[in-house]
Amino acid sequence: MRAVPISLDASAADDSAAILSPESSDLACSLVVWLDDATSLPLRVLDRYLGSLTVDAGELDAAERGQPVLTHADERAVQRARLQDILDVFVAARWAPEGAGNLKELLGAADVKELAQALQEPPRTVIALRRGRASLSPEQAERLAPVIHLPVETLLAANPSLPEDLVADLDHPAYRAKVVALAERRNVDETEAWLTAGFAVAAVAHRQTEGEKPAWTDRLDRYFALVLDEP
Incomplete structure (x- = not known):
């Protein structure tokens, strides 16, 4: 399943993320959609339904973006790296063992x-x-x-x-x-x-x-x- 990370802190967004208005979803708050980090996730990692978000490509293209990250010391770069690490764990999540068959x-x-x-x-x-x-x-x-x-x-x-x-x-x-x-x-x-x-x-x-x-x-x-x- 194709998925994209979403966070709630608009101040943490960089220019790779779209910032959507509170009216865009059931959550009634601004959402940061990390478009460049979209990936395929197994259904097994989805735990709880929070709400619906429906946007078209044109709305995403026109959405406000965060400010560019100019240095690796920027706290926003650190937060995004943490988000990517968590995403890597989700991508690799597997309960079924790779059986040896012996x-x-x-x-x-x-x-x-x-x-x-x-x-x-x-x-x-x-x-x-x-x-x-x-x-x-x-x-x-x-x-x-x-x-x-x-x-x-x-x-x-x-x-x-x-x-x-x-x-x-x-x-x-x-x-x-x-x-x-x-x-x-x-x-x-x-x-x-x-x-x-x-x-x-x-x-x-x-x-x-x-x-x-x-x-x-x-x-x-x-x-x-x-x-x-x-x-």
């Missing part, structure tokens, strides 16, 4: 039946894990860790990467509230709740050997309805 190597020396018993799953699930067609959920990794004497974090890092389209759907604001509710219910942080939901849904989908590509939103809806006891 579960086969970690599980290869263990007996299939023993692993199945520890996971409380049928042997075919263990075989799917070894083939990279399934992912360990955090709960399964906790069951498995003492059996093969590896940390939970090592097991989860060995999962195959979650499908990008599943990650994108989970990032949607419609699921953010459900992830927060899951985190509160299980007394875990949001990242662990995201991982729990993502790996659980992916694991079920990996068991599907035929048919069309998984409809992640349908699967996510069913998952959250189940774990949150929704009607």
Whole structure:
């Protein structure tokens, strides 16, 4: 999603930023729109809706600009640098790990039946894990860790990467509230709740050997309805 930083202190604007009047938005105050710092952001970093801002390109072009920065010691240059640093953090934000996909190597020396018993799953699930067609959920990794004497974090890092389209759907604001509710219910942080939901849904989908590509939103809806006891 394409986004641009907006701040409220007009005195901090330089000539790269447009200063919009209080009438331009629902916030009823002057807004500094940092046009030169526009970038693509993942939906996952958007936390709260504050209001609407609707302007056309002509209005932005005609808007008042801040004064040029003439020295690096200018406090406005420092403030903009801080804003850019924060923006870099948002751009790089990611809850889904880049899975190594090497579960086969970690599980290869263990007996299939023993692993199945520890996971409380049928042997075919263990075989799917070894083939990279399934992912360990955090709960399964906790069951498995003492059996093969590896940390939970090592097991989860060995999962195959979650499908990008599943990650994108989970990032949607419609699921953010459900992830927060899951985190509160299980007394875990949001990242662990995201991982729990993502790996659980992916694991079920990996068991599907035929048919069309998984409809992640349908699967996510069913998952959250189940774990949150929704009607």
